[in-house]
Amino acid sequence: GAVVSQHPSRVICKSGTSVKIECRSLDFQATTMFWYRQFPKQSLMLMATSNEGSKATYEQGVEKDKFLINHASLTLSTLTVTSAHPEDSSFYICSAQTGTFVNTEAFFGQGTRLTVV
Amino acid sequence: QKEVEQDPGPLSVPEGAIVSLNCTYSNSAFQYFMWYRQYSRKGPELLMYTYSSGNKEDGRFTAQVDKSSKYISLFIRDSQPSDSATYLCAMRVQGAQKLVFGQGTRLTINP
Numbered sequence: 644g645a646v647v648s649q650h651p652s653r654v655i656c657k658s659g660t661s662v663k664i665e666c667r668s669l670d671f672q673a674t675t676m677f678w679y680r681q682f683p684k685q686s687l688m689l690m691a692t693s694n695e696g697s698k699a700t701y702e703q704g705v706e707k708d709k710f711l712i713n714h715a716s717l718t719l720s721t722l723t724v725t726s727a728h729p730e731d732s733s734f735y736i737c738s739a740q741t742g743t744f745v746n747t748e749a750f751f752g753q754g755t756r757l758t759v760v
Numbered sequence: 761q762k763e764v765e766q767d768p769g770p771l772s773v774p775e776g777a778i779v780s781l782n783c784t785y786s787n788s789a790f791q792y793f794m795w796y797r798q799y800s801r802k803g804p805e806l807l808m809y810t811y812s813s814g815n816k817e818d819g820r821f822t823a824q825v826d827k828s829s830k831y832i833s834l835f836i837r838d839s840q841p842s843d844s845a846t847y848l849c850a851m852r853v854q855g856a857q858k859l860v861f862g863q864g865t866r867l868t869i870n871p
Contacts, residue, residue, distance in 0.1 A: 649803065675857055684768070686848060686861045687804070736803050740857075749859060751796075751803035 645671045647739050649752025656727055656759055664722045664755045666737030672717035673739035677749065678710070681734040693720055727759040763787050766849055766862030775871050779836040783849035783862045786830065790851040790860075793825050795834045798846045798864065807847075808834065839869045 646669040656662050666676055675694050679687040691707075693699040693714035701707045709731075711723040720739075724731055736754040766783045773779055781795075792811055796804035808823040810816045810832075816823045822835040832851075836843055849862040 647803075677857075677859075684864075684866070686766075686863045689858060692857055734801070738803075738859075748794075748806055748809055750806065754801065754803045756801065 645669075645739075645741070645748075645750045647673075647737065647750045647752040649737055649755055651755060652753055653756040654758070656757070658728055658759055659726055661723055661725045662727055662757060664724075664735055664737075664757075666720045666722070666739065666752050668718045668739045668750075671739075671741050673720075673741065674717065675740050676714055676720040677738045677740075678712060678720075678722050679736045679738070681736060681754070683734075687736060690722075724757065727757070729759045732757055732759045761786060762863075763860050764849065764851060764862045767865055768863045770866040770868060772868045772870060773839060775839060775841060775869055777839050777869075779839050779843070779867060779869075781834040781836075781847050781849075781865050781867070783832050783851075784830055785832075785851060785860075787851075787853065787860075788827070788830065789853045791854040792852040793823070793832050794850045794852075794859070795821075795823055796848040796850060797843075798848060800845075804848055841869045841871050844868045 648667045650665045678690045690705045691699040691701045693712050699712035714720040738749045738751045740749040764785045795808040798804040813825045813827045820837045824833040846864040848864040850859045
């Protein structure tokens with residue numbers, strides 16, 4: 644399957660600072676990337692969908708000014724958690740899929756564990 | 761009611777047993793069905809991908825989809841300790857980008 648690389652795998656930051664998480668598709672062009680959040684022992688919660696070159700579409704209840712998503716190229720999307728607070732501590736996972744048609748598989752990154760202290 | 765229901769477990773079985781994991785769903789428009797395996801603190805890994813109803817087999821894994829009952833299953837034969845993980849079902853409506861996930865079932869295979 645295709646490879647999606649997510650970096651960093653874990654990060655600890657101070658409350659009030661911003662953290663950037665990168666998601667790269669290594670061997671394919673990802674027209675669409677997704678960002679998820681996962682709490683312990685819970686399923687993945689979709690935060691936003693980003694299509695290359697356009698603004699991300701956020702799910703209801705997700706603050707777009709707090710979780711900034713940029714998808715500037717077909718191989719890279721970034722999620723920036725701005726003014727992080729301890730309640731933002733979570734496991735963040737990206738996924739990428741090829742093409743614009745949705746009948747394709749989605750491949751996931753390794754996830755980033757964010758701890759805000 | 762959640763769109764996709766999955767028993768969170770935990771499920772613990774002896775090595776070599778046949779494991780059955782299941783999800784039910786309420787949206788009859790779902791056409792694409794997936795099973796992901798997620799090891800602790802890692803991203804999900806795609807195991808099986810099926811379209812509409814029927815069976816699909818890949819090695820020790822078999823995925824079944826029964827659209828009339830809105831029920832999907834994943835069977836693992838000759839289970840191994842390395843199969844211990846959380847298994848997530850996911851599904852998608854044709855024409856939509858969004859995947860809807862089940863809660864995930866934590867599976868432990870005991871040597």
